[in-house]
Amino acid sequence: xxxxxxxxxxxxxxxxxxxxxxxxxxxxxxxxxxxxxxxxxxxxxxxxxxxxxxxxxxxxxxxxxxxxxxxxxxxxxxxxxxxxxxxxxxxxxxxxxxxxxxxxxxxxxxxxxxxxxxxxxxxxxxxxxxxxxxxxxxxxxxxxxxxxxxxxxxxxxxxxxxxxxxxxxxxxxxxxxxxxxxxxxxxxxxxxxxxxxxxxxxxxxxxxxxxxxxxxxxxxxxxxxxxxxxxxxxxxxxxxxxxxxxxxxxxxxxxxxxxxxxxxxxxxxxxxxxxxxxxxxxxxxxxxxxxxxxxxxxxxxxxxxxxxxxxxxxxxxxxxxxxxxxx
Ligand code: SF4
Numbered sequence: 001x002x003x004x005x006x007x008x009x010x011x012x013x014x015x016x017x018x019x020x021x022x023x024x025x026x027x028x029x030x031x032x033x034x035x036x037x038x039x040x041x042x043x044x045x046x047x048x049x050x051x052x053x054x055x056x057x058x059x060x061x062x063x064x065x066x067x068x069x070x071x072x073x074x075x076x077x078x079x080x081x082x083x084x085x086x087x088x089x090x091x092x093x094x095x096x097x098x099x100x101x102x103x104x105x106x107x108x109x110x111x112x113x114x115x116x117x118x119x120x121x122x123x124x125x126x127x128x129x130x131x132x133x134x135x136x137x138x139x140x141x142x143x144x145x146x147x148x149x150x151x152x153x154x155x156x157x158x159x160x161x162x163x164x165x166x167x168x169x170x171x172x173x174x175x176x177x178x179x180x181x182x183x184x185x186x187x188x189x190x191x192x193x194x195x196x197x198x199x200x201x202x203x204x205x206x207x208x209x210x211x212x213x214x215x216x217x218x219x220x221x222x223x224x225x226x227x228x229x230x231x232x233x234x235x236x237x238x239x240x241x242x243x244x245x246x247x248x249x250x251x252x253x254x255x256x257x258x259x260x261x262x263x264x265x266x267x268x269x270x271x272x273x274x275x276x277x278x279x280x281x282x283x284x285x286x287x288x289x290x291x292x293x294x295x296x297x298x299x300x301x302x303x304x305x306x307x308x309x310x311x312x313x314x315x316x317x318x319x320x321x322x323x324x325x326x327x
Contacts, residue, residue, distance in 0.1 A: 001038050005047040012056070012178055012210065015049050020180040020208025027051050027210055029071050029107035032098070033114045041124045042115075042131055056109075056212055061086070068214045070109030074164075075100065077108060087216055089225035089244050093167035096229040099236045109211040112165050112175070112191065113203065116158040117238050118147065129155045130199040145304035146240070149312070151266035152300060156199030159263055160192060161238050166268045167227045170246040170258035173216040179209040188214070192267035221246035221256050224326055228319040230263075230311060239263030241311045243319040247278070254278045259316060261295065264308050273297050274316060283324045292317035 009015030009027075019025045024046025028034055037043040056069040061082040068077055077083060078094035098106060120126045120138035127136035139147050139157050147157040168188040175186050191203050205211075216222065225246035231237040241263045248256035257278040259271045277291035295316040296309045 002041065002044045004038075004045050006050065007047065008050045008053055012051070012054050012212065015051055015054070016178055016180060016208050016210050019049055019210075022047060025049055029110045030073070030105045031110075032102050032106040033110060037115060037122070040122050042122055051210070059083070064218055066216045066218070068108055068216070070211045070213055071107045074098070074103040074106045074108065074111060078103065085223075086218060087171060087222050087225065089167040089170065089222075089227040089246060090164065090216070092227040093163040093229075093242075093244065096227065096242075097163045102236075108164070108214055111162055112168075112188070112211065112214075113205075114162050115202070117161045118158040119143070121158060130158060130195070130202075133198070133200045140302075143304060144302040146238075146263075147302060147305055148266045149264050149296070149299040149301045149305060149308050150261075150269050151194045153195045153197065153199070153266075155197055156195035156266070157302060158195070158199070158266065160265060160267045162268070163227065163229060163239065163242060163262060165192070166242055166260050166262035167225070167244045168214065168216065169260040169268045169270055170225060170244040171216050171222045172219070172258070173214055175211050176213040176215060177205065177209050178212045179206060183212075185215065189268070189270060194266050219246075219248070219256075220250075221248040221258060224249060224323055225258075226319055226323045226326075228315060228322065230315050241308060241315045243312075243316045245316070245319040245323045247320075247323050249283060249324070252282050254281055254283060259295075259320075261312060261316065264299075264312050271295055271297075271316070278320075285321060285324075288317050288320040288324060292320060 026045045028048040056071040058069045060067045074094045078091045084091040120128045126138045148159045173188045227244045229242040244260045246258040257275040259274045273294040295313045
């Protein structure tokens with residue numbers, strides 16, 4: 001591991017100013033992804049600024065929304081009774097992530113910003129445009145069973161690895177970002193970038209920007225939401241395909257629909273064609289089958305991951321059926 005400096009942030013403003021000013025300085029909270037990347041030599045920060053002592057770990061639920069502090073631990077959010085009842089997709093996505101030990105350490109903000117699990121990204125002796133811009137992409141002609149079928153580019157086909165962000169997209173959640181220019185909110189859907197010709201730039205965050213909270217509005221479709229994850233083993237595994245679904249159903253008619261998927265896209269991937277096929281129609285298994293058939297529109301499978309096309313459709317259909325059957 002390359003040596004780095006360490007500082008505990010005395011305040012959010014001081015930490016933001018410091019990281020914006022000092023080249024190579026980065027925030028650290030739970031550190032569960034960061035420590036792996038440090039050990040592997042993938043990340044070599046000059047300094048880590050620890051934000052764990054800042055008062056950013058609150059979970060406030062009222063009738064209009066929930067505000068989750070960025071350093072709240074995944075396990076605390078997943079166990080919160082009102083989040084389980086009113087935002088079930090959030091609790092389900094968190095409980096299907098990582099292991100209990102990791103969930104006890106990992107922060108909500110860090111979870112949103114976790115890096116890809118592409119094996120070439122985490123192996124510093126292989127070419128990888130995301131880790132070493134311009135070096136090439138080893139996955140294009142290499143092992144790409146776990147890689148993306150949506151949103152890829154000739155420069156990178158890595159999937160976004162997280163679960164929580166996929167659930168937050170269907171709940172119309174925002175992140176609160178404090179930066180050198182002040183505070184702003186941004187839809188979670190707009191936080192991550194597709195790789196294009198700059199796969200090393202994964203989010204729209206600028207130097208010094210710190211996610212301080214997640215805001216989720218209360219809604220009828222949030223209450224009727226679900227997160228389904230399909231993976232190679234039953235725990236401590238990343239998604240082959242996942243689906244987050246939120247439906248507002250009134251008198252058996254779908255008034256609003258939100259559908260997003262993980263494990264298949266280079267960012268949390270919303271499926272507007274599926275949503276459009278659902279809205280205004282009566283809940284029905286045939287409707288769910290027909291809508292889910294649109295889930296893989298635009299997919300570009302690679303040599304080893306063509307199975308994800310059919311798996312994606314079936315995962316979305318199953319998630320829709322589960323939500324549709326909930327009272
Ligand atoms: Fe690197 Fe992306 Fe290619 Fe993986 S898919 S080797 S992360 S450029």
